[in-house]
Amino acid sequence: MLKAAVRETAPAILLGVGQAGGRERLSIERVAINLQDARIPDNTGAQxxxxxxxxxxxxxxxSTLPVKAMLAALREHGLPAALSHTAGTYVCNHVAYAMLHLAATRRGVRAGFMHIPYLPEQAARLRGAPSMALGDMVRGLEIALRVAAAVRDDLGISGGTLD
Incomplete structure (x- = not known):
């Protein structure tokens, strides 16, 4: 489906979005790995x-998007955000890897992936897990896409972590 959508729309940028329960901020993924190791079955029962x-x-x-410039812009707009150095080994990583592989085979297409937190109403059902308002998530995605469209050379700032 991804290949067909890219063929039909010919985008310059692909930004996948997935939900990562437990994260309290927008997480810009830096790397996707060619590994599936599902702890639980997906929605179709595959594991x-x-x-x-x-x-x-x-x-x-x-990621071929300017992840550090995106991070800086999100923070400048007061949104909690971080670079993530793993998209995991589940469905989001699968989608991120497939997108990046597809982008690598198509000239002029750049790709990346961002995890979003739970919505407040989801977190309330999960005993107070971290969450973010939908409006903030939408604003964050819009900012990230604007930066990705405008910036080719990423910022030379630290994005490393100690964990």
């Missing part, structure tokens, strides 16, 4: 363990 996302493809891809 791949130790399988590649795409057989014979590279071990990992880095």
């Amino acid at each position: 791949p363990i130790d399988l590649p996302v795409i057989a014979g493809a590279p071990a990992a891809y880095f």
Whole structure:
């Protein structure tokens, strides 16, 4: 479906979005790995363990979006945000890796992925897990896309973590 959508729309930027319960901020993913190792089944019941996302493809891809410039812009607008150095090994990583692989085969297409927190109403059902208002998430995605469209060379600022 992703290939068909890209073929039909010919986008310059692909930004995948997935929900990561437990995260309290917008998380810009830096790396997607060619590994599926599902702790639980997905919505279709599939539970791949130790399988590649795409057989014979590279071990990992880095985002081709200006992740540090996106991070700086989100923070400048008062939104809690961070770089994430793993999209996990579940569905979001699968989508992120497939997007980055597809972008690597298409000239002029850049791609990345962002995790969003729970909505407040979801968090309330989950005993106070971290959350973010929908309006803030939408604003954050809009900011990130504007920066991705305008910036080619990323900022040379630290995005590393100690954990």
